[in-house]
Amino acid sequence: MVRRHALPLLDTSMSSRQSRPIRKRDPDQPSLPFDPMPERIEPCLALLRPTVPVGPDWLYEVKWDGYRLAVHIEPEGVRIITRGGHDWTHRFPTIAEAARKLGTTRAILDGEAVVLNGQGKSDFGALQRSLGGRGGKRISTEAILFAFDLLYLDGHDFTRTELSVRRHFLEDFVPAGGEGAIRLSEELALDGEILLDHACQVGLEGIIAKHRDAPYRSGRTGDWLKIKCVQSESFMIVGYEQSKTARGGLGSLLLAGRRGYDWVYVGSVGTGFNAKDADHLKRTLDRLKTSKPAVPLKGKRFVFAQPTLIAEIKFRGWTDDGNLRHASYKGLREIQDNAAVFEITNGSGYPP
Known part of the structure; x- marks a missing residue:
């Protein structure tokens, strides 16, 4: 019987089994008679779907809004690895210390680092602020890790x-x-x-559905699905619109998605950032200024930038002409987070 925990929202295979052949011991890990510990495992990623899969084959979890991390526990110490493969152990000392106290010699945990707000919901902006913003060097003592998978444990x-x-x-x-x-x-x-209805009512981003019988496979295989209340995706900032009255002279950010090797304009966003954010964005984009826009766009007040900064944007949908509807800025994605820019395909929800 599958164990299930009834958690209030924030307040078998029939194939024959055969034993695997005995493996030779790893000379670097002589005490482990079974499987050598991987240096790194590419993460399993959730595929976006508009509806919830139903039935006993699926289990459901909250969709946490933070940074995907793998926590490697080894005799030599703990390593915290980002989705892009960067070592961020020094950025999350509280999580690292908690991992040391889990009472095992070797393990790999898969999870999401988040900062919770007063209502117990994950707050992506708060996590970014705790790390000093994009490119910041601060450590986050507020972040916690919600572990949702165990990939390796004591030789297995x-x-x-x-x-x-x-x-x-x-x-x-x-x-x-x-x-x-x-x-x-x-x-x-x-x-x-x-x-999903309950998650949306209490203001969560959505839920994750996972197939109970699936092994852990790297990439977007469809074994894990994400179903969102409010859409949230990563878009490339390709410039900004100047303003004489808005914060720091920045009126809105110009955004693009990817179609193959090309950038496609998807509209602008002028809400979600405060005066400090706007000042930082404008200064950063001014250093990336270019006379060759990444998208075919013209405007007297437009300042174009090299496609370098990736912004996380929440939005309600698409207009008929392919622009984001009711878009709001959430923050910049770290390069180390390996965020994928929104890919415009027939199945992406983008208007045909």
Whole structure:
């Protein structure tokens, strides 16, 4: 029987099994008779879907809004690796210290670093501020890790094991209901559609659906799906519109998505940033100024920039002419976070 935790929202395979051949011991890890610990595992990514998959094959979790991290626990110490493969152990000392106290010699946890607001919801802007903004060098003592997968533990590689088994070991390793810097991202024992409605009512970004019998496969395979209440995607900033009255002289940011090797203009965003954000954005974009716009756009007050800065934008949908509807700026993505710029395809929700 699959164990499920009924968490209030924020307040088997039939194939035959065969034993694997005995592996030779890794000379660098002679005490491990089974699987050598991987140096790094490319993350499994959630595929965006408009509706919730239903049925007993799926489990559901909250969609956390932060930075994807892998926490490697080794005899030599703890390493915290970003989605892009960068070592950020020094940026999250509280999470690293909590990992050292988990009581194991070797493990790899997959999870999301977040900062919670007063209502217990993950706040991407607060996480960025705790790190000193994009390109900042500050450490974050406010961030906590919601662990949602266990990929390796004491000589056993779990990536070929179905999710239901991985969750079983994870729940023993990181118990539910914890209040420390590493917490369990609990399975929500509700019908998927009811859960999504509830998540949207309380102001969450959405939910994640995961196939119980799937192994851990890197990339967007469809084993994990994300269903959002409000759409939130990464877009390239290709310039800004000047203003004599707005904060710091920046009226709005000009945004683009990717179609193959080309940039496609998707509109502008003029809300979501304060005077300090606007001043920083304008100064940064002025250093990236170019006379060759990345998109075919003309305007007397437009200042074009080299496509370098990636912004996280929440929005309500698309207009008929392909612009974002009710867009709001959330923050800049770190290069180390390896954020993927929104890809405009037939299935992306972008107007045909």
